[in-house]
Amino acid sequence: MEGRAPELMGYTSLIVERQGPVGWLIFNRPEAGNAMHAVMFSELEAAWAELAGDDRVRVIVNTGTGASFQTGLDMVQLARDPAALREQSRRTAKADLHFTAWHQQVWKPVIAAVNGTCAGGGLHFVADADIVLAASSATFLDPHVSVGQATAFEAIGLLRKMPAEAVMRMALVGRYERLSAQRAFELGMVSQVVDPPERLRDEAQALGEKIARNSPAAMAATKRALWQAFEHGLTEACRAGGQELVSMWGHPDQEEGPRAFADKREPAWQPLGRTQSKER
Amino acid sequence: MGQYTSLVVERRGPVGWLINNRPDQLNAMTAKMREEFADAWKELDGDPDVRVIVHTGNGRAFQTGVDVTEIATDGVGFERYRQSVEDNDFHFTAWHQKVWKPVITAVNGICAGGGFHWIADADIVIAASDAQFFDPHVSVGQVVAMEAIGLLRKMPAESVMRMAFLGRYERMSAQRAYELGMISQIVDPPERLREEAQALAEKIARNSPAAMAATKRALWQAMEHGLTEACRLGALELVSMWGHPDQEEGPLAFAEKREPVWQPLVP
Numbered sequence: 001m002e003g004r005a006p007e008l009m010g011y012t013s014l015i016v017e018r019q020g021p022v023g024w025l026i027f028n029r030p031e032a033g034n035a036m037h038a039v040m041f042s043e044l045e046a047a048w049a050e051l052a053g054d055d056r057v058r059v060i061v062n063t064g065t066g067a068s069f070q071t072g073l074d075m076v077q078l079a080r081d082p083a084a085l086r087e088q089s090r091r092t093a094k095a096d097l098h099f100t101a102w103h104q105q106v107w108k109p110v111i112a113a114v115n116g117t118c119a120g121g122g123l124h125f126v127a128d129a130d131i132v133l134a135a136s137s138a139t140f141l142d143p144h145v146s147v148g149q150a151t152a153f154e155a156i157g158l159l160r161k162m163p164a165e166a167v168m169r170m171a172l173v174g175r176y177e178r179l180s181a182q183r184a185f186e187l188g189m190v191s192q193v194v195d196p197p198e199r200l201r202d203e204a205q206a207l208g209e210k211i212a213r214n215s216p217a218a219m220a221a222t223k224r225a226l227w228q229a230f231e232h233g234l235t236e237a238c239r240a241g242g243q244e245l246v247s248m249w250g251h252p253d254q255e256e257g258p259r260a261f262a263d264k265r266e267p268a269w270q271p272l273g274r275t276q277s278k279e280r
Numbered sequence: 281m282g283q284y285t286s287l288v289v290e291r292r293g294p295v296g297w298l299i300n301n302r303p304d305q306l307n308a309m310t311a312k313m314r315e316e317f318a319d320a321w322k323e324l325d326g327d328p329d330v331r332v333i334v335h336t337g338n339g340r341a342f343q344t345g346v347d348v349t350e351i352a353t354d355g356v357g358f359e360r361y362r363q364s365v366e367d368n369d370f371h372f373t374a375w376h377q378k379v380w381k382p383v384i385t386a387v388n389g390i391c392a393g394g395g396f397h398w399i400a401d402a403d404i405v406i407a408a409s410d411a412q413f414f415d416p417h418v419s420v421g422q423v424v425a426m427e428a429i430g431l432l433r434k435m436p437a438e439s440v441m442r443m444a445f446l447g448r449y450e451r452m453s454a455q456r457a458y459e460l461g462m463i464s465q466i467v468d469p470p471e472r473l474r475e476e477a478q479a480l481a482e483k484i485a486r487n488s489p490a491a492m493a494a495t496k497r498a499l500w501q502a503m504e505h506g507l508t509e510a511c512r513l514g515a516l517e518l519v520s521m522w523g524h525p526d527q528e529e530g531p532l533a534f535a536e537k538r539e540p541v542w543q544p545l546v547p
Binding site for chain 1: 402405434436461462463464480484486491494495503507509511514519520521524526528530531540542
């Protein structure tokens with residue numbers, strides 16, 4: 001188990017790998033724009049669980065191979081074999097989805113690295129990530145209404161995270177307009193544009209390694225505090241956030257952090273698995 | 281069909297236009313204009329030939345809120361509006377009137393005070409390059425609430441609070457509004473605003489009316505709830521399209537490389 005760890009599961013539509021403290025979850029159906037078919041839906045569920053459960057993985061980067069990042073539901077499978085997607089339809093109707101880090105309650109930091117076209121359901125992975133980078137060639141669009149579909153979850157998530165007008169424009173203009181990586185950066189939808197695009201994975205790895213230097217337990221509590229804040233009014237969000245603050249009191253990392261700083265050395269944090277007591 | 285004196289309501293292809301038309305009073309809203317808004321939104325929303333609505337103004341202002349001259353001189357003043365405010369029962373924006381067609385606000389000039397109602401309550405906002413935004417309520421001893429509350433949900437909050445407290449002593453440019461994501465497009469020269477709004481609306485009119493209505497309901501109700509609950513309610517809007525003819529027509533037209541033939545939206 002040295003170096004790049006072997007895959008625990010034989011994924012066919014994803015690549016799951018480790019580079020140092022960074023776990024990579026890579027959409028790998030480039031010939032299909034990385035669209036999600038039934039197999040990918042179930043592999044995503046397994047892959048988030050695998051990376052979330054691996055103590056060596058401190059940060060997760062999500063990207064895609066090929067010209068697209070992610071283009072949503074596989075319309076070819078939907079047309080040819082709708083029965084294969086019946087379970088997904090059932091979950092959609094109940095808003096009981098299991099294919100993003102947020103759905104799966106992954107409390108490690110998740111970076112989406114948008115390598116190309118991000119369309120429709122691909123926006124799930126932007127809305128549900130903590131940090132979003134984009135290649136300078138990346139574009140964003142939501143074609144649902146252009147093919148007679150409503151859009152909901154992805155745009156609802158984005159409404160919480162960026163200026164709403166741009167979200168509504170994308171939802172209503174459909175396939176007839178694209179948001180550039182540069183405009184996404186200006187709007188705060190992404191925090192970093194990588195140019196040339198080929199450097200995207202290098203930059204995502206470097207960012208992942210910076211984040212991996214922080215306390216896993218403190219980051220998990222922080223992530224829970226911030227995401228639950230989307231569920232509540234301001235005062236209630238602060239009250240619930242206070243519980244996350246208190247959850248770190250007495251944790252070894254809280255002593256190790258200041259001590260390592262004083263000693264001018266890198267802190268030795270507790271692995272998350274053994275300290276993460278709360279399952280939400 | 282209303283006979284409007286303070287608005288112009290017209291159609292250009294699939295686009296319904298609602299134009300503030302009291303240019304000499306900077307399109308300030310009288311009690312009469314307020315009533316006409318209620319009718320005009322309903323008229324355009326009920327017309328199946330109208331797929332998208334553009335709202336703009338005649339003259340050098342877009343909208344400057346309540347007509348304070350009327351308030352000061354009609355002997356009734358703000359008391360005329362007490363009941364509607366206490367009941368939060370308004371009818372002068374698309375959101376108030378539950379218009380589920382896409383609404384584009386095209387800001388043609390000054391947008392002040394109550395004019396922000398139509399920025400906050402639109403889906404898409406574009407502006408002429410010489411448009412200016414400010415909220416003078418507190419400079420004339422008035423409170424601002426609904427317009428700013430709506431904007432807080434849609435753009436960076438600091439800039440909303442700054443406008444609320446700077447009052448008439450500072451104006452936000454179209455450029456800054458674009459940077460903040462309050463608007464998505466600046467039109468320069470300003471004279472091209474209506475052409476650009478029409479072109480944008482015609483793009484939107486190519487999408488499924490029913491899917492856009494369901495999407496709009498899903499997104500606006502999301503402003504009312506926490507994230508998980510908003511997604512749960514949004515799922516109902518998604519499911520509402522299942523089995524709708526547009527859902528088959530869309531992929532079919534795409535495969536056949538032709539323009540889709542959508543079902544008209546039933547009012």
